[in-house]
Amino acid sequence: MQEKDILPTVPMRDGFGEALLELGHKNKDVVVLTADLEESTRANLFADAFPNRFFELGVAEQNMMGIATGMALTGKIPFVCSFAVFSPGRSWDQLRVGVCYSKANVKVIGGHTGFSAGGDGATHQALEDIAITRCLPNLAVVSPANARQAYQAVFAIAQHAGPVYLRISRSAPYHLTGTLTHELTKDKFEFGKAQVLKKGKDVTLFATGLMVAEALIAAEQLSKDGIDAEVLNIHTIKPLDDEAVLASLQKTGAAVTIEEHQRAGGLGSAILEVIAGKVTIPIELIGVADHFGETGDPAQLAAKHGLTSAKMVKAAHKVIGEKTCRTMIFC
Amino acid sequence: MLFAAKSGHAAGPLGMADIFATLYFNVLRHNPEKPHWIDRDRLVVSNGHICPVLYASLARAGYFPISELKTYRQFGSRLQGHPNHLELPGVENSSGPLGQGCSEAVGMALSLKLQGSSSEVYCIASDGEHNEGQVWEAVMSAAKYKLHNLAVIIDRNNIQIDGYTEDIMPLNSLKAKYEAFNWHVIEIDGHNFREIIEACEMAKAIYEKPVAIIAHTIPGKGVDFMQWKPEWHGKAPTAAEARLAIRELRSLGGRVKRDED
Numbered sequence: 001m002q003e004k005d006i007l008p009t010v011p012m013r014d015g016f017g018e019a020l021l022e023l024g025h026k027n028k029d030v031v032v033l034t035a036d037l038e039e040s041t042r043a044n045l046f047a048d049a050f051p052n053r054f055f056e057l058g059v060a061e062q063n064m065m066g067i068a069t070g071m072a073l074t075g076k077i078p079f080v081c082s083f084a085v086f087s088p089g090r091s092w093d094q095l096r097v098g099v100c101y102s103k104a105n106v107k108v109i110g111g112h113t114g115f116s117a118g119g120d121g122a123t124h125q126a127l128e129d130i131a132i133t134r135c136l137p138n139l140a141v142v143s144p145a146n147a148r149q150a151y152q153a154v155f156a157i158a159q160h161a162g163p164v165y166l167r168i169s170r171s172a173p174y175h176l177t178g179t180l181t182h183e184l185t186k187d188k189f190e191f192g193k194a195q196v197l198k199k200g201k202d203v204t205l206f207a208t209g210l211m212v213a214e215a216l217i218a219a220e221q222l223s224k225d226g227i228d229a230e231v232l233n234i235h236t237i238k239p240l241d242d243e244a245v246l247a248s249l250q251k252t253g254a255a256v257t258i259e260e261h262q263r264a265g266g267l268g269s270a271i272l273e274v275i276a277g278k279v280t281i282p283i284e285l286i287g288v289a290d291h292f293g294e295t296g297d298p299a300q301l302a303a304k305h306g307l308t309s310a311k312m313v314k315a316a317h318k319v320i321g322e323k324t325c326r327t328m329i330f331c
Numbered sequence: 332m333l334f335a336a337k338s339g340h341a342a343g344p345l346g347m348a349d350i351f352a353t354l355y356f357n358v359l360r361h362n363p364e365k366p367h368w369i370d371r372d373r374l375v376v377s378n379g380h381i382c383p384v385l386y387a388s389l390a391r392a393g394y395f396p397i398s399e400l401k402t403y404r405q406f407g408s409r410l411q412g413h414p415n416h417l418e419l420p421g422v423e424n425s426s427g428p429l430g431q432g433c434s435e436a437v438g439m440a441l442s443l444k445l446q447g448s449s450s451e452v453y454c455i456a457s458d459g460e461h462n463e464g465q466v467w468e469a470v471m472s473a474a475k476y477k478l479h480n481l482a483v484i485i486d487r488n489n490i491q492i493d494g495y496t497e498d499i500m501p502l503n504s505l506k507a508k509y510e511a512f513n514w515h516v517i518e519i520d521g522h523n524f525r526e527i528i529e530a531c532e533m534a535k536a537i538y539e540k541p542v543a544i545i546a547h548t549i550p551g552k553g554v555d556f557m558q559w560k561p562e563w564h565g566k567a568p569t570a571a572e573a574r575l576a577i578r579e580l581r582s583l584g585g586r587v588k589r590d591e592d
Contacts, residue, residue: 031442031445052445053445055441055476057472058468058471058472060465060468060471060472062430062434062464062465062468063434063437063465063468063469063471063472064434065434066430066431066432066433066434066435066437066438066465066469067434067435067437067438067441067469067472068438069424069431069434069435069438070375070424070434070435070436070437070438070439070440070441070442071438071439071441071442072438073416073423073424073435073438073439074373074438074439074442074443074446075442075446076442076445078438093428093431094428094431094434094465097425097426097427097428097431098424098425098431098434098435101415101416101417101425102415102416102417102424102425103417
């Protein structure tokens, strides 16, 4: 499957798998490792085409990360594929010291992130992976919005010399207005650059992963309410595009962030770190509020935890209200 | 080094001195002038806390000035408390948390085998380190891929930081365990140069399997008051102890007369 053949309804992991296969043809140094999750991560496409460069390491994520480090230190570009709850969840120490401290050129692929593991329940739903990767020196963190962007991101992270964490979902965006996201993400993925999906002047909506679609739907609704929202897709959470974040906030003066992740340590936290001491604005952070997930349909679970366009619209109205209120006090 | 640093590990490095000397001055194919030479053998240290003996070996081999050894554990030094691959030439891997080097050595051997390289990978691991589950994950995977270019040298000194290995978490027969995992096992006296060299030669000759060299060593070897003492695993000597220890080492325990006596 070529990039152009990826439809809006394609799950993100399929875009990843197709790109990995294509990358395998283009770069002979790429090797792929998995811990008994070959098909679930879609590493099977690469494995079938390049059996000699594919390594099935059994249910042992710590060893897998260590082996990837050794391979990177001898010139390979290893893609380490598992569910995010296991890797980097279980292999974090190996990621920290082996990969990050040595700047080993390892690409860590965390699958089934957010609520996308659905029926598997809380144990398999990665809602903390951005927090535990974002804090590691030398590690870049990339979180694409859909299958097409995941496809593009694979080539971009292979180009980037150094450790990267790539956050992949098992699903496509939860609402089929994902078509809009799909259309808007067709531009070339630029590593480290925030993607302005819609220009606006009243409020900035920051989103990452599948929640980008929700932000776009929220912006549509807001425009009906007479509010001109700007939508930024933060596909590279680290290094964060500080310049774009600040430029947008200086213009709009209010913000809402949304992510399929704990509020603690994720995209919202990253945005707060950038603006602290630079701009003072009303801001609302939408994410999972210190809860574990549970078995259920991913879209249903996201809705239960308030990860919806409707919640974003409400939050946008709130921050715009606060902005106006402040203006009145200070004037 | 340890006295100047006022911290560090004493017993392990002394027990491994004979093995490191043999590796760096006889076994390893390496070039201190070109630390990144692609066809070099790799020495992966999985138990990073024994780095004083690694640093001393690298300096004596010519990777950096011997005078730099005194900066060990000092602020601003390249000789970190645990080795940093990026900072110091000759250090093949960053190491500290136990078990990780074993997997990294497997990764290097796998990748070098894939490239058709003739380089050998040696991994130094401690016996206490075998408490870590990751070590056994690595052992399983090395056997799966029949890594003939990998030899793990196990420092079987029977001590770890909290006491004797068999009291802390009994390892029992490492030989039986490695053989059960389909490795070729050689047991040696880790203070006998001939046995160390022969075991490394044998490791290269064994073609179908990875090789575990279980080196029986004496922790704190050469310093009477440190030998066999778990309490010397993780501490540095005082000035007086350091003087006494150096004198013992340089006079082979008083058997050789020195001018200063």
